[in-house]
Amino acid sequence: MKRDVRILLLGEAQVGKTSLVMALVGEEFPDEVPSRAEEITIPADVTPERVPTHIVDYSGVEQTEDELREEIAKANVVCIVYDVTDLETIEKMASKWIPMVNGNAERNSRLPIILVGNKSDLQCGSSMESILPIMNQFSEIETCVECSAKNLKNISEVFYYAQKAVLHPTAPLYDPEEKQ
Ligand code: GTP
Ligand code: MG
Numbered sequence: 001m002k003r004d005v006r007i008l009l010l011g012e013a014q015v016g017k018t019s020l021v022m023a024l025v026g027e028e029f030p031d032e033v034p035s036r037a038e039e040i041t042i043p044a045d046v047t048p049e050r051v052p053t054h055i056v057d058y059s060g061v062e063q064t065e066d067e068l069r070e071e072i073a074k075a076n077v078v079c080i081v082y083d084v085t086d087l088e089t090i091e092k093m094a095s096k097w098i099p100m101v102n103g104n105a106e107r108n109s110r111l112p113i114i115l116v117g118n119k120s121d122l123q124c125g126s127s128m129e130s131i132l133p134i135m136n137q138f139s140e141i142e143t144c145v146e147c148s149a150k151n152l153k154n155i156s157e158v159f160y161y162a163q164k165a166v167l168h169p170t171a172p173l174y175d176p177e178e179k180q
Contacts, residue, residue: 017057
């Protein structure tokens with residue numbers, strides 16, 4: 001059994017990573033946020049899976065590439081956050097963030113990834129159409145979830161899915177790489 005879970009939030013600038021962390025902790029939408037939230041630890045007894053959980057924010061202006069790689073190495077699961085109204089932040093998950101997390105990893109040591117579509121309060125449709133091909137391409141993606149730091153919608157779910165991906169990993173039903 002794992003002793004604790006370390007969740008790292010990555011993704012393009014301004015997608016709402018820091019707002020998500022602060023919304024979870026403060027249970028309200030923070031109008032102003034620093035570029036990077038302090039690392040927080042949620043005590044075991046208030047997490048759904050009863051395991052101490054660390055939540056780590058990332059900021060491209062406060063952290064170097066080396067520090068980013070160190071954080072990836074320490075993480076048990078990565079939430080890659082995108083903005084549901086900004087297609088470029090979706091494309092960058094496939095071209096930049098997922099390869100950065102798992103590009104050098106052996107197949108069985110890849111970190112589980114959760115795709116987190118933030119700002120669902122601004123959206124009319126769903127981002128699923130653009131997300132599905134990415135989910136099919138990368139078997140380490142456990143799940144995807146749309147949320148809003150502003151409306152506090154699905155915030156605790158994001159962190160619950162991340163915790164669950166570490167404690168109860170699921171094998172993909174269909175692994176495209178198995179066929180090669
Ligand atoms: P960097 O630190 O620059 O990488 O950005 P970030 O990903 O931490 O985003 P941040 O939390 O600073 O939010 C960026 C902007 O988006 C801010 O103006 C937030 O108020 C806004 N924002 C964050 N979440 C939401 C949301 O769910 N809905 C809306 N409408 N705006 C949001
Ligand atoms: Mg930030």
